[in-house]
Amino acid sequence: MPITNAISIEIPRISILDEKGNFDEKLGKGLIPDADLLKLYEAMSSCRHLDEVAFRLQRSGRMGTYPQNMGQEATSLGAAYVLNNDDWLVTCYRENCGLFWRGVPMESILLHWMGDERGNAMPRPHFATPIAVPIGTQMLHATGLAWAAKYRGEKRISCTFFGDGATSEGDFHEAANFAANLDIPVVFCCQNNFWAISVPGKIQCSAPTVAQRGIAYGMPCMQVDGNDIFACVYAVKKATERARAEGKPSFIEFVTYRLGDHTTADDARRYRDQAEVDAWKAKDPLIRIRMLIEKRKLWDDAKQEAMMARIEKDIAAAIERAEHIEAPPRSDVFDYTFEELPADLRTQRETFETTSLGQERASNPASA
């Protein structure tokens, strides 16, 4: 018997607005109306400015470690733009732009990175989960959320974001396998920014595309120019349509780049070439939108200036609110440990300042 080919695989690569401002009229037609495009541009500019301000706040000791999103704004924004407001958006820490689009207040994110748990209590109803810092955990939660929606007969789907590095965790593989085999409507969105702190993509994935990882589990996959808001919207649209119509998952690899350090605790110059960073600066998702809207006569310097003034004012106000919130009361930690506080913890809450804390005398209800 001759050896035949068991399977050939094709992974579509999607790009609509390229870095030179060229626009694919056919693919991009009707995807984002001009009025919305301007709003998306403002959202991305605002997120970018927040990053710059947050960096300065951290350097001057007014904020804890902060992960900048710079360069990756289009991915989560594209998803948030497509998703319904009652779909779940289950993120890690580089999806600020999408969260803000859905109405999560900037001060929540600021508060979180200033070291205040209350920043994670996303005001409802935003269908967003606490920022997941243990790498990978959120993908399974997203799958469970979508599974529960299916169980309850709701149309809601979930969309989860994670990095290229996160695809090395078992959580990813288990979530993908589960969603594909049990027909769960999840959109898996990998932000491939080529680095996991100092570790290059090659150490996380030796296949030529990360997208192939989805193929392995039997999901349709796309590789998308993650710095192109149109391509992001296009891909998420395709994936959500499949999720809604067939109740099935998809995998999207967004090819993008973090223009900043991993977090403010990192100095990426130690492991990345400046030439690489410069090449990606030219592919900045913001620059190409500006080219397009100028070409379409929707934008000029005066509008840009007015927009920046608005953004600066809003962000200054958000910082003001985040910095001037009262310190959390001591009872806070107890109030959210259980739905209903057990007797021994009630004692601890009341005796927080006493030596009985965590000791037999106080935690023994018999002596209370």
Added chain:
Amino acid sequence: MSTMMSTSPESPAGGLREIEFRDAIREAMSQEMRRDPRVFLLGEEVAQYNGAYKVSRGMLDEFGPRRIIDTPISESGFAGMAIGAAMMGLRPIVEFMSWSFSLVAADPILNNAPKMLYMSGGQFGCPIVFRGNNGAGGQLGSTHSWCVEGLYSNVPGVKIVIPATPEDAKGLMTTAIRDDDPVFFLESERMLGMKGHVPEGDHLVPFGQARLARSGDDITLVSFGRPVHFCLEAADALAKEGISCEVLDMRTIRPLDVGSIVRSVRRTSACVVVDQSWSFASPGSEVASIVHRECFDDLDNYVHRVHSVDVPTPYATNLEQEYLPNARRICEAVRACLYRA
């Protein structure tokens, strides 16, 4: 019977050279790697980046990528692989960027490594050192602030090491690498910059031998890891009130130097255990139970304990400080235990 070692600042046992805690750990690892070709280091960011907390600084340059290995973000993967390598006779050192992430690798580190020798009828040992940053205090939020000694010391088959000084960090790490069983080595990010006298050559500190961190007559404070320093701080404050505290730094939780605790408590007749893990079924409760049994007739009061509060580690700085066993809370426990409250 073990004997306690004591060090005094005037005649540092470690010699005159002062280095940081992180350098002491590295020196032990590097010296052992030069000595024993079976030893290698693997983990996230350990090679190119010199370790997330710079503990492995320069090791890639010296030992090359064959022995200093950057892994994918797969804690379960590299912990499990290290077990296979150890079964082949190698001696892996596995760095968890944080012990909090070791929870992802619970099956290999708790269910496989400590049982391999047992299950193979003595054929496959697991001489692995699992090490990394442990404990709260850096405002890292509840998922990144685990004190795993509470959870892991319950498991048979592992040794748990938790140094409080740079000198011990080197001595205990050397012993850990030479040990034939799995060792969990708990470092604190908050202490990595701490300086101390550390001997330059071979330096071994045996497991199960406490260090007398301060001698005193009125009460024995038993602690391990970072809280030892809170105990010393409390002891200074209490000295001004005329209370003389003895402070024992246990160095290892498993094995535990019961003899040193018992001898001290029989003399002072009072004991406070200071343990940064949660109180329920903890190393602290174990110590209290032992002291109650061994020193029942000597005690003037029951053993008091200071732990972290029984809630997930708070993120906000004011709450996190209160949550941890700090000097103020230790002082209050000591006064209460001595009926001076």
